[in-house]
Amino acid sequence: MTLKKLTFGLGAAAMMASVTAVDVAVAADQLFIPGLVYRTGAYAPNGVPFANGFKDYITLINERDGGVNGVKLVYEECETGYNTKVGVECYEKMKSKNPVVVIPNSTGITYQLIPKTAVDKIPLLTIGYGRTSAAVGSVFPWVFNYPATYWSQATAVIRYIGNQAGGMDKLKGQKIAHIYHNSAYGKEANPTLKVLAKKYGFKLTLLAVDHPGQEQKATWLQIRRKKPNWIFMSGWGVMNQVAIKEAAANNFPMDHFIGNWWSGSENDVVPAGMGANGYKSATFHPAGSDTKMHADMRKHVYAKGLGAGKESRIGEVLYLRGMINHALVVEAISRAQKKYSVKVPNGDQMRWSFENLTMKDADWKRLGLTGFPNIDVTCNDHEGAKGVLFQQWDAKNKKWNSVSDWVPVMRDIVRPMMEADAAKYAKENNITPRNCS
Amino acid sequence: MFYREAGQLKSSYAGDEAIFPIVQDRWAMAVLLLFVFGVLPFIGTEYFYQAILIPVMVYSVAAIGLNLLTGYCGQLSLGTGAFMAVGAVACFKLATAFPEMNLIIVFVLSGLVAAGTGLLFGIPSLRIKGFYLAVATLAAQFFLSWLFNKVTWFQNYAPSGTITMPPREVFGFVITGAHASAEARFVFCAIVVTILALAAKNIVRGPIGRSWMAIRDQDIAAELIGYRPFQTKLMAFSVSSFYVGFAGAMAFALWLGSVETAEAFDINQSFQILFMIIIGGLGSILGSFLGAAFIVLMPIILTNVFVGIFDMQAVTAKHIEFIVFGGLIIFFLIVEPQGMARLWQLTKEKLRSWPFPY
Numbered sequence: 001m002t003l004k005k006l007t008f009g010l011g012a013a014a015m016m017a018s019v020t021a022v023d024v025a026v027a028a029d030q031l032f033i034p035g036l037v038y039r040t041g042a043y044a045p046n047g048v049p050f051a052n053g054f055k056d057y058i059t060l061i062n063e064r065d066g067g068v069n070g071v072k073l074v075y076e077e078c079e080t081g082y083n084t085k086v087g088v089e090c091y092e093k094m095k096s097k098n099p100v101v102v103i104p105n106s107t108g109i110t111y112q113l114i115p116k117t118a119v120d121k122i123p124l125l126t127i128g129y130g131r132t133s134a135a136v137g138s139v140f141p142w143v144f145n146y147p148a149t150y151w152s153q154a155t156a157v158i159r160y161i162g163n164q165a166g167g168m169d170k171l172k173g174q175k176i177a178h179i180y181h182n183s184a185y186g187k188e189a190n191p192t193l194k195v196l197a198k199k200y201g202f203k204l205t206l207l208a209v210d211h212p213g214q215e216q217k218a219t220w221l222q223i224r225r226k227k228p229n230w231i232f233m234s235g236w237g238v239m240n241q242v243a244i245k246e247a248a249a250n251n252f253p254m255d256h257f258i259g260n261w262w263s264g265s266e267n268d269v270v271p272a273g274m275g276a277n278g279y280k281s282a283t284f285h286p287a288g289s290d291t292k293m294h295a296d297m298r299k300h301v302y303a304k305g306l307g308a309g310k311e312s313r314i315g316e317v318l319y320l321r322g323m324i325n326h327a328l329v330v331e332a333i334s335r336a337q338k339k340y341s342v343k344v345p346n347g348d349q350m351r352w353s354f355e356n357l358t359m360k361d362a363d364w365k366r367l368g369l370t371g372f373p374n375i376d377v378t379c380n381d382h383e384g385a386k387g388v389l390f391q392q393w394d395a396k397n398k399k400w401n402s403v404s405d406w407v408p409v410m411r412d413i414v415r416p417m418m419e420a421d422a423a424k425y426a427k428e429n430n431i432t433p434r435n436c437s
Numbered sequence: 438m439f440y441r442e443a444g445q446l447k448s449s450y451a452g453d454e455a456i457f458p459i460v461q462d463r464w465a466m467a468v469l470l471l472f473v474f475g476v477l478p479f480i481g482t483e484y485f486y487q488a489i490l491i492p493v494m495v496y497s498v499a500a501i502g503l504n505l506l507t508g509y510c511g512q513l514s515l516g517t518g519a520f521m522a523v524g525a526v527a528c529f530k531l532a533t534a535f536p537e538m539n540l541i542i543v544f545v546l547s548g549l550v551a552a553g554t555g556l557l558f559g560i561p562s563l564r565i566k567g568f569y570l571a572v573a574t575l576a577a578q579f580f581l582s583w584l585f586n587k588v589t590w591f592q593n594y595a596p597s598g599t600i601t602m603p604p605r606e607v608f609g610f611v612i613t614g615a616h617a618s619a620e621a622r623f624v625f626c627a628i629v630v631t632i633l634a635l636a637a638k639n640i641v642r643g644p645i646g647r648s649w650m651a652i653r654d655q656d657i658a659a660e661l662i663g664y665r666p667f668q669t670k671l672m673a674f675s676v677s678s679f680y681v682g683f684a685g686a687m688a689f690a691l692w693l694g695s696v697e698t699a700e701a702f703d704i705n706q707s708f709q710i711l712f713m714i715i716i717g718g719l720g721s722i723l724g725s726f727l728g729a730a731f732i733v734l735m736p737i738i739l740t741n742v743f744v745g746i747f748d749m750q751a752v753t754a755k756h757i758e759f760i761v762f763g764g765l766i767i768f769f770l771i772v773e774p775q776g777m778a779r780l781w782q783l784t785k786e787k788l789r790s791w792p793f794p795y
Contacts, residue, residue: 039752040759077751079740084700088693089488089737096484111599111695115615131597182586184597184697191596208586211700421596428533428593428603429614 029343030074031067031333033058033326034094036105041081042212043237045267046318050105051077052309053322056301059308061330064300068333071343082237084108091116100350101125101329107185110134110143115429118142121347123332123354127325128261128284132188135383136422137355138433144354146375147284148385148409150188150234151417153260155410156388157282158196161230161258163407172201177228179219179235179243182208186234189260193232195413213239220246233259240268248275255280255392264400265317269393277395280403282388285324285372287400289315292368293323317400327367328375332357355379373406380436385409440788456638473627478620486619487692492733493726494626495688500713500725501637502680507711508720509641510673511653512562513570516577518706520678521685522698523551523581526591528686529600532613533593540605540612544629544686551682552675554581559674563667566656578704585698592698601695613690622691629687633680638722640676649673650720681710716769718776727777735762 037051038044058075067073076097078090087109091102101123104110110130117124124143126134132151134143148156161176162168178193180186190206197204205226207219213235223231231252235243240263247257255278259268264281272279288294294314302311313319336345336353345353359375377384387406394401426433440461447453457463481490503517527550531543558577562570585591592600604614611617612625640646648669651659660666689696696702709732717728736758743754773780787794 037751040755079751079755081755084697085492085693092484092487096482107597108599108697108700111597111601111697112693115601115694119615183700184599187596187598211703425601429601430604 030072031344032074032076032094032097032099033329034090034097034099034102035075035077036080036087036090036094036103036109037077038080038082038105040079041083043082046237046262046265047082047105049265049267049309049313049316049318050322052307052313053319054103054326055308056297056306056314056319057323057326057330059301059306060297061326063304063306064296068330069337069343071337073330080106080109082106082108084112088112088116095120095122098344098346100333100345100347101354103127103325103329104130107131107188108183111184114140114143121351123347123351125325125329125354127321127328129185133418133421133425135381135385136418136433137378137380137382138436139422139426139431140382141355141434142351144357144377144382146357146377146382146384147373148388149383149414149418150260151192151414152383152385152409152411153282153284153388154189154192154232155196155414156407157232157258157260158193158200158202159410160282160388160390160404160407161232162200165229168200174202174230175205175226175228176202176230176232177205177207177223177226179207179209179231179233181213181235181239182210185236185262189232189234191417192414195417196410199413209235209239209243212237213242216242216246219243220250223252224250229256231257233257233263235259235263235268240265241271244269244272244276244279247279248272254278258282258390261388264391264393266398266400267316267318269395270398272395274395276393279393280390281393281400283317283391283400284388285320285369286389286402287317287320287391289320291370293327294368296368297323324369327369328357328359331359331363331367355382378436385411385414440785440791442789456642470631473631474624477627478624481619481623483619486623489734489737490623491619491626491692492688493730494630495684495692496710496713496729496733497726498630498633498687499681499684499710500717500729501634501722502677502682502684503710504714504717504719504721504725505637505641505649505680506673506677508714508718508724509646509653510649510670510677511656512559512670512673513567514574514677515571515704515707515711516558516574516581517681517710518702518704519578519581520551520555520681521688521706522585522702523554523678524548524682524685525689525696525702526585526600526698527551527682528690529602530591530593532603532605532690536603536605540607540690543605544683544690547686548679548683551685552679555678555681556671556675559671559678562670562674575704578707582699582703597697598699599695599697600689602690605690613694615694626687626691629683633683634722634726637680641722645672645676653720712766714776716766716776718778721776721778723781724776724778727781731777735765 035054038047039051058073062073080087080090091113099122102117103125104113107129110126113124114131126145130145132149134140135145135149162171193204205228207222209216209219233243257279259281261283264283269276269279297314301307332353336349340349355377364372373386375384387408389402389406390404391400392403442459445460457466506512506514524547527547528543531546561573565573592598602613604611604616610621612621648664651664652669656666713728713732714725716731718724739758739761740754743749743757744751
């Protein structure tokens with residue numbers, strides 16, 4: 001009985017405590033950035049380096065520059081486990097602290113938050129993921145998905161395959177398989193691929209892999225049967241490494257196996273060892289661990305023992321993407337501060353800043369990065385996609401090497417599809433598109 | 438002292454058959470309802486409604502649904518998530534295909550569609566029992582999940598397979614879509630939950646409920662005294678699926694706003710609701726509420742305590758939460774295997790003699 005009473009007492013106390021719990025107070029002169037990250041669950045291996053990049057970049061700005069133009073950044077993580085329901089709970093929790101931006105870190109959560117952020121007036125930054133048609137800024141003024149979307153990426157991948165095959169006309173009769181994560185994320189590329197298959201006359205096989213992607217025997221049986229010339233993969237988490245291992249076990253030519261940019265990190269290829277050698281993936285930025293940004297990170301964060309992860313892992317692709325996300329946020333904050341002469345920009349001011357966030361070589365260089373794509377968004381085009389880069393895994397030196405120039409996307413195909421999809425969304429949800437001309 | 442029923446004599450059949458035969462219970466219920474409808478809509482924050490109250494109510498309805506089937510009729514089901522998905526998809530299709538249709542009708546029809554589906558998947562229960570039936574309902578879970586993923590008609594051909602609830606109003610209040618205020622959604626939820634819970638309570642204490650319990654306790658004996666297993670079991674499946682489907686429609690339209698059916702209503706969802714009724718109490722409407730509240734609130738409370746008070750890292754808090762949550766479930770099952778509803782009953786019995794137990 002006593003144990004029972006004690007537990008109930010403790011339980012009741014905890015309940016009371018949590019109700020009165022005051023979260024980290026955000027002072028009026030601080031910039032609050034929430035981090036919807038996942039360090040647990042089936043996707044944690046990919047989520048952890050990303051989350052570390054997020055956190056470390058905030059630390060870097062606070063340590064090196066003393067904040068953005070003197071205003072300190074406050075960062076708080078909320079663990080989503082890549083689960084959309086938890087993600088929504090996190091968003092509701094973070095919303096009350098006036099975040100300058102929300103980065104949902106998952107396509108599923110993005111879909112949930114698109115209608116909410118528009119009402120709450122918080123910019124939603126989804127770099128390289130999320131809803132493709134949200135690039136239509138007249139219908140989705142609060143969503144930004146530069147530098148490129150899944151649909152643009154799919155066109156670049158097909159163009160790259162065409163170039164490798166010796167010309168787009170050589171695609172006719174080729175067999176291309178798309179192995180995708182059976183979720184909103186994985187399916188994104190399918191409509192574009194179908195259109196391209198019709199246009200260029202290649203045979204498209206769509207193969208879904210269910211969450212979490214450990215079990216792919218049936219998928220690879222199909223591959224053995226259909227014998228595709230090329231495989232394109234939209235995977236995430238453990239699915240990628242399993243697929244790459246299966247491809248190696250099936251003796252599939254690795255340089256004909258191309259992942260999308262979420263299937264091209266060290267975590268995906270290292271487990272397959274030498275078998276992964278030659279595997280390719282798309283990417284929207286050059287890989288590297290020797291940029292000035294990395295050097296600053298080592299000097300100002302890791303040398304002081306403030307790093308979120310291990311110093312040996314800061315060269316990873318996903319870590320870099322985490323940093324890029326927050327680098328763009330910081331850039332947007334500082335431009336909004338300048339334009340409106342405020343310390344803490346509000347939602348509308350941040351939205352202006354994201355919508356006018358042109359990034360040229362010089363801007364990237366200032367941030368400590370070279371070879372990055374120009375970002376050029378307009379009121380109606382929140383994507384501004386130009387091209388996609390391809391990289392290849394060198395298993396011996398454990399390094400990604402660029403194997404292409406910027407392969408241009410087929411904007412003429414993708415943009416009308418986006419506009420049609422956005423128009424459908426606007427109609428279903430009674431949204432009047434704003435005038436962007 | 439306060440909780441005495443001495444002197445409360447029943448002078449009519451109606452009084453004898455009341456849901457709350459004790460005056461104090463009736464008062465407590467009245468105060469609770471007054472609090473829910475008169476006070477709660479004015480004091481909460483958006484987080485409180487959106488992350489705590491609405492999910493608890495949605496899951497309560499789902500748990501009542503599963504409890505009718507598993508707790509009252511004794512048919513173990515692992516397809517709850519799938520039937521929620523049916524409700525959600527039906528709600529989406531109806532709301533987008535008939536924009537003028539009243540949302541209440543949309544919800545009821547969604548429930549009915551789920552009831553029909555449940556009826557279909559309940560047919561194997563006539564031949565197989567217990568764990569074998571659980572496996573058969575598992576087939577429903579995977580089949581329906583696959584179907585909604587594969588056939589894009591169910592999502593109006595959305596390229597991502599995500600369904601989004603369009604904005605709709607009821608009696609002039611916008612209650613779905615992003616512009617709906619949390620208060621309006623909460624009040625609508627509360628009304629719906631009250632009606633559904635009252636209906637469920639009356640079903641289980643009437644002839645239908647008694648026939649279910651007869652089947653649960655000893656199906657051969659029930660058959661011998663004249664209950665037909667075919668009608669009784671299928672009735673349980675369809676009523677249960679109606680509730681679960683309704684909960685799915687609520688989860689989609691009132692709580693989440695947009696869902697990816699295969700992800701939001703997966704097998705884990707089925708297990709979660711099963712845990713709710715096991716912890717809350719099998720064969721108890723109150724238990725469904727307690728179980729839903731426990732499973733929804735406990736992780737949130739634990740996280741808020743660890744992160745908010747002890748200032749822990751979010752990920753460490755999550756890991757500790759897993760441990761504590763699992764421990765608590767085991768603790769509850771050892772201390773009170775019949776669930777929290779039984780605990781509440783014991784408390785009431787103690788209260789009767791309080792403060793002089795001897």
